[in-house]
Amino acid sequence: AQSVTQLGSHVSVSEGALVLLRCNYSSSVPPYLFWYVQYPNQGLQLLLKYTSAATLVKGINGFEAEFKKSETSFHLTKPSAHMSDAAEYFCAVVPPGTDKLIFGTGTRLQVFP
Amino acid sequence: DGGITQSPKYLFRKEGQNVTLSCEQNLNHDAMYWYRQDPGQGLRLIYYSQIVNDFQKGDIAEGYSVSREKKESFPLTVTSAQKNPTAFYLCASSTKGYCFGEAFFGQGTRLTVV
Numbered sequence: 001a002q003s004v005t006q007l008g009s010h011v012s013v014s015e016g017a018l019v020l021l022r023c024n025y026s027s028s029v030p031p032y033l034f035w036y037v038q039y040p041n042q043g044l045q046l047l048l049k050y051t052s053a054a055t056l057v058k059g060i061n062g063f064e065a066e067f068k069k070s071e072t073s074f075h076l077t078k079p080s081a082h083m084s085d086a087a088e089y090f091c092a093v094v095p096p097g098t099d100k101l102i103f104g105t106g107t108r109l110q111v112f113p
Numbered sequence: 114d115g116g117i118t119q120s121p122k123y124l125f126r127k128e129g130q131n132v133t134l135s136c137e138q139n140l141n142h143d144a145m146y147w148y149r150q151d152p153g154q155g156l157r158l159i160y161y162s163q164i165v166n167d168f169q170k171g172d173i174a175e176g177y178s179v180s181r182e183k184k185e186s187f188p189l190t191v192t193s194a195q196k197n198p199t200a201f202y203l204c205a206s207s208t209k210g211y212c213f214g215e216a217f218f219g220q221g222t223r224l225t226v227v
Contacts (some may be wrong), residue, residue, distance in 0.1 A: 006155075009153065032214045035212055036216075041220075041221070041223075042197075042220060042221070043117075043203055043205075043207075043218030043219050043220050043221055044156075044203070044216070044218045045218070046215055047218070049214065049215060058170070072212070090155060090156065090168035092214070094214040099144065099161070099163055100158060100161065100171070101146060101158070101207065101216055102179075102194060102212050103148070103156040103158075103160065104155055105153065105156050106155045106156075
C-alpha cells in the first residue's frame with residue numbers, strides 16, 4: 001500500500017541552524033504530498049503541498065520542500081530554525097487514484113537556544 | 114469564522130460504554146476524516162467520508178462506527194468493542210478537486226478509559 005516514511009522520530013537543532021526533516025514516499029506514480037505541523041495538544045496545520053505544478057514548494061513560516069522523483073523524496077527544510085518551530089511535523093500523501101489522506105509517523109523537532 | 118469544531122475536548126469512558134465524539138464543520142467541505150493519534154504511531158485513519166450518507170473504513174475501523182447524515186457533521190462512536198480506546202482523536206475536512214488533501218483539523222478530543 002502507498003505510504004510515507006519519515007526518517008528520524010526526533011530531530012534536534014540549535015536556533016539559527018538548518019532544519020532538515022526527511023520524507024520518502026512509496027509509489028511509482030507521484031502522489032499528492034503534504035507537510036503538516038502540530039503544536040502540543042492541537043490539531044494539525046498545513047505547511048505546504050506538492051501537486052505536480054512545481055518541484056520546489058514554498059510554505060508558511062519560511063519552510064520549503066523539494067520533490068525529487070528520482071529519490072521518491074519530499075524533504076522539508078528551513079534555512080534558520082527559530083524557537084517557535086519546535087513542534088511535531090507530519091508528511092502526508094494522497095495516493096494516486098484514491099481519496100485517502102495518509103500520514104507518516106511524524107518527526108518531533110526540538111530547537112535549542 | 115469558518116472552521117471545524119470537535120467536542121468535547123476531554124472525554125472519559127468507563128469500561129463497556131459507548132461514547133460519541135462530535136465533529137462539525139462550516140467550511141462546506143465534502144470530505145471528512147477521523148484519525149486516531151498515539152505516541153510514536155502518527156495519525157491512523159479510522160473512517161472517512163466523501164459525500165453525505167456514504168463512508169469508508171480506514172486502516173483501523175474495528176470497534177468504531179460513524180454516520181454522515183449531514184454534510185456538516187461526522188460523529189464518531191467508540192464502541193465497547195474497541196479494546197484500547199485511550200488516544201487523541203482528530204477530525205479533519207477537505208474539499209475535492211485540486212485542493213484535495215489540504216485538510217483542516219479540529220483541536221482534537223482526548224479520550225481516556227477509566
